[in-house]
Amino acid sequence: MDVESVLVFVLAAVGVIAVVRWVAGRTGLPAAALLPIVGIGYTLLPGPDIVLEPDIILTLVLPPLLYSAALDSSMLAIRRNVRTVVSLSVVLVLLTALLIGLGFAWWVPGATLAAGVAVGAAVAPPDPVAALAVGRRVGLPPRIITVIQGEGLLNDATALTILSVAVAAASGDTFSATSALGQFVIDATGGAAVGALVALVVRLLSRPLSADPMLANAVSLATPFVAYLLGERAHVSGVLAVVVAGLIVGHHTPRSTSGAGRLQTSAVWRLVDFLLEGLVFLLIGQQLPEVIGGLGGYDTGTVVVAVGVTVGTVLLLRPLWLLLTLVLPGALQTRRRGGGMDGERPARWTAREVVVLSWAGTRGVISLAAIFTLPLVTETGARFPARDLLLFCTFVVVLVTLVGQGLTFAPIVRMLGLRADDNDQARLRNEARSASVEAALVALDDLEEQEHDDIGAPVIETMRQQLRARLNRYQQRLVLLRENDDSADPPISPLYEAALHVRRVALDAQRDELLRWRDAGRLPDEGLRVLERELDHEERLLPGRPTRR
Known part of the structure; x- marks a missing residue:
C-alpha cells in the first residue's frame, strides 16, 4: 500500500x-x-x-x-x-x-x-x-x-x-x-x-x-x-x-x-x-x-x-x-475453624x-x-x-x-x-477527603504561628473559612452515608445535586460571556484559552455521577 x-x-x-x-x-x-x-x-x-x-x-x-x-x-x-x-x-x-x-x-x-x-x-x-x-x-x-x-x-x-x-x-x-x-x-x-x-x-x-x-x-x-x-x-x-x-x-x-x-x-x-x-x-x-x-x-x-x-x-x-x-x-x-463469627464477611x-x-x-x-x-x-x-x-x-x-x-x-x-458496595466506597472517599482537609487546617495553623506580620493573616483566615465550609459539606455527606449503611447505593441528596446544577449553570454562563467578549474583539483568543482553561479545571472537579460521591 x-x-x-x-x-x-x-x-x-x-x-x-x-x-x-x-x-x-x-x-x-x-x-x-x-x-x-x-x-x-x-x-x-x-x-x-x-x-x-x-x-x-x-x-x-x-x-x-x-x-x-x-x-x-x-x-x-x-x-x-x-x-x-x-x-x-x-x-x-x-x-x-x-x-x-x-x-x-x-x-x-x-x-x-x-x-x-x-x-x-x-x-x-x-x-x-x-x-x-x-x-x-x-x-x-x-x-x-x-x-x-x-x-x-x-x-x-x-x-x-x-x-x-x-x-x-x-x-x-x-x-x-x-x-x-x-x-x-x-x-x-x-x-x-x-x-x-x-x-x-x-x-x-x-x-x-x-x-x-x-x-x-x-x-x-x-x-x-x-x-x-x-x-x-x-x-x-x-x-x-x-x-x-x-x-x-x-x-x-x-x-x-x-x-x-x-x-x-x-x-x-x-x-x-x-x-x-x-x-x-x-x-x-x-x-x-x-x-x-x-x-x-x-x-x-x-x-x-x-x-x-x-x-x-x-x-x-x-x-x-x-x-x-x-x-x-x-x-x-x-x-x-468451625465457621466464622456472626456478621463477619468471609x-x-x-x-x-x-x-x-x-x-x-x-x-x-x-x-x-x-x-x-x-x-x-x-x-x-x-x-x-x-x-x-x-x-x-x-x-x-x-x-x-x-x-x-x-x-x-x-x-x-x-x-x-x-x-x-457503592455506599461503602463513597463513605471511604469522604472520610479521606475530610482527613485531607483537616490536615490542611493544621498546616494553616502552623503557618499562622510562623508568620510574624499581619499581612498574611487575612489570607490564611479566608482559606481557613473555605476549608471549614468544605469540611462541613464532607461531614454532612458522611452522616447521610452512615445513616444509609444498610443500602449498597449511596443516598441521593437533593441539596447536593442542586448545588452541582447551580455550579454548572454558572460555569456555562461564564463561558458564554467570555465568548461574547472574544467575538466582540474585547478579548484576544490567547486570553480566552487561558480563562477557559481555568473554568475547565473547575468543571473537572465536579463529579460526573453525583450519586456516587
Missing part, C-alpha cells in the same frame, strides 16, 4: 473506532467485542486487507498498552492478592499450554507436542480489556478488578517465554524441562530488574521535569519503549520490564509529578489507549482470510478436533483451576466471584500476534508442524472468548448480582 492508501485506511479506521465506541456507549456492549465483528465484515468487502505484523504489535503496540494499564493499576492491591494473581498469570498459563500441547500430540495428526505447546502458549494469556471495560461499568468489586488487572499485566510475559521455548523445541533444538524452567526464571527476574531500573531513572527525572508537563509527557510516552527494548537487548522479558516499570512509576507518581503534569499525562494515555486498542481489535477480524487460506491441506475432522482441543481446554480449565485454588481451600479452612472467594473471574478470560490481539511469530520453516529446513492449523485454532479461540464472553459478560454479572 502506498502512503495515501495507508492514510485513507487509518482515517477510516479511526472513524470506525469512533462509531463503534459511540454504539458501545449507547448499548452497554464492550467495543472490544464489537470491533472484531466489524473487522470480519470489512474482509467481505472489496479492497485490500491488513495482515497483522507480529513484530509491530509486540514492539510498538503491546508496550504502551501494558504500561498504561500498569499506571492505572494498584501495586499495593496486587501485592495483597499476589497469590491469586501469580496462580492465574503463571501457573494457569503453564498448565493451559501443557494440556493443549498434550492434546495436540495425542489427537491431532501431524502435530507435535512442541507445536501444541506453542498454540497453547499463544491462547493461554487473557486480554482483560473487554472484561475490565464491562466490569467498571457494572461496578464489579475492587478485588475482582485487581485480580483481572494483575493477571492481564503478568501473563503475557509467561506466555511469550513458553512460546519461545516451544518454538526452539519444534525447530529441533535440544529441549530440557530444567533448562526451560531456568530460562524462565532468568527472563522473569531480569525483566523485573530492568523495569525497576527504568522506573528509578524516570523517578529521578520526574521532579526536575515536573514544572514542564510537555517534557513529563514525552518521558512518559518513551518509558514503555525504553523498558521493552532494554529488556529485549538484555535477553530477558521486555514485557515484564514494561509492567514492573509502570507499576512502580504509577505508585510514585502522586509524589513525583505536578498536578498539571498528571492531568495532561492521564489525558494523553487515555487517547493512546482508545486508538491503539480500537485499532488492534479491528485488525483481529481482518485476519480471517489469512487464517482460513491455509486450511486447504487439512481434512474437516482434523480441524474440528484441533479446534475442540484448544477451545475446550481454554474454556474448561480456567473455571476448574479457580474452583480448585480459590473455592475449595477457603471452604476447607472455614470448616476447620475472606474466601465466593462461587459468584469465581464465575465472574472464569468468564473474564477473554483473549485478544496478543494471542494472534504470538501465533503469527511462528516461523514458516524451522532451522532444520522443515515446515513448522501444522502452522496454518495453529493459526486457525488461535483465531477461533479469540473470537469465541472475545465476542462470545465479551458480549455476555455484563448480563452474567448483573444476573449474579455481584457489584461493589
Whole structure:
C-alpha cells in the first residue's frame, strides 16, 4: 500500500473506532467485542486487507498498552492478592499450554507436542480489556478488578517465554524441562530488574521535569519503549520490564509529578489507549482470510478436533483451576475453624466471584500476534508442524472468548448480582477527603504561628473559612452515608445535586460571556484559552455521577 492508501485506511479506521465506541456507549456492549465483528465484515468487502505484523504489535503496540494499564493499576492491591494473581498469570498459563500441547500430540495428526505447546502458549494469556471495560461499568468489586488487572499485566510475559521455548523445541533444538524452567526464571527476574531500573531513572527525572508537563509527557510516552527494548537487548522479558516499570512509576507518581503534569499525562494515555486498542481489535477480524487460506491441506475432522482441543481446554480449565485454588481451600479452612463469627464477611472467594473471574478470560490481539511469530520453516529446513492449523485454532479461540464472553459478560454479572458496595466506597472517599482537609487546617495553623506580620493573616483566615465550609459539606455527606449503611447505593441528596446544577449553570454562563467578549474583539483568543482553561479545571472537579460521591 502506498502512503495515501495507508492514510485513507487509518482515517477510516479511526472513524470506525469512533462509531463503534459511540454504539458501545449507547448499548452497554464492550467495543472490544464489537470491533472484531466489524473487522470480519470489512474482509467481505472489496479492497485490500491488513495482515497483522507480529513484530509491530509486540514492539510498538503491546508496550504502551501494558504500561498504561500498569499506571492505572494498584501495586499495593496486587501485592495483597499476589497469590491469586501469580496462580492465574503463571501457573494457569503453564498448565493451559501443557494440556493443549498434550492434546495436540495425542489427537491431532501431524502435530507435535512442541507445536501444541506453542498454540497453547499463544491462547493461554487473557486480554482483560473487554472484561475490565464491562466490569467498571457494572461496578464489579475492587478485588475482582485487581485480580483481572494483575493477571492481564503478568501473563503475557509467561506466555511469550513458553512460546519461545516451544518454538526452539519444534525447530529441533535440544529441549530440557530444567533448562526451560531456568530460562524462565532468568527472563522473569531480569525483566523485573530492568523495569525497576527504568522506573528509578524516570523517578529521578520526574521532579526536575515536573514544572514542564510537555517534557513529563514525552518521558512518559518513551518509558514503555525504553523498558521493552532494554529488556529485549538484555535477553530477558521486555514485557515484564514494561509492567514492573509502570507499576512502580504509577505508585510514585502522586509524589513525583505536578498536578498539571498528571492531568495532561492521564489525558494523553487515555487517547493512546482508545486508538491503539480500537485499532488492534479491528485488525483481529481482518485476519480471517489469512487464517482460513491455509486450511486447504487439512481434512474437516482434523480441524474440528484441533479446534475442540484448544477451545475446550481454554474454556474448561480456567473455571476448574479457580474452583480448585480459590473455592475449595477457603471452604476447607472455614470448616476447620468451625465457621466464622456472626456478621463477619468471609475472606474466601465466593462461587459468584469465581464465575465472574472464569468468564473474564477473554483473549485478544496478543494471542494472534504470538501465533503469527511462528516461523514458516524451522532451522532444520522443515515446515513448522501444522502452522496454518495453529493459526486457525488461535483465531477461533479469540473470537469465541472475545465476542462470545465479551458480549455476555455484563448480563452474567448483573444476573449474579455481584457489584461493589457503592455506599461503602463513597463513605471511604469522604472520610479521606475530610482527613485531607483537616490536615490542611493544621498546616494553616502552623503557618499562622510562623508568620510574624499581619499581612498574611487575612489570607490564611479566608482559606481557613473555605476549608471549614468544605469540611462541613464532607461531614454532612458522611452522616447521610452512615445513616444509609444498610443500602449498597449511596443516598441521593437533593441539596447536593442542586448545588452541582447551580455550579454548572454558572460555569456555562461564564463561558458564554467570555465568548461574547472574544467575538466582540474585547478579548484576544490567547486570553480566552487561558480563562477557559481555568473554568475547565473547575468543571473537572465536579463529579460526573453525583450519586456516587
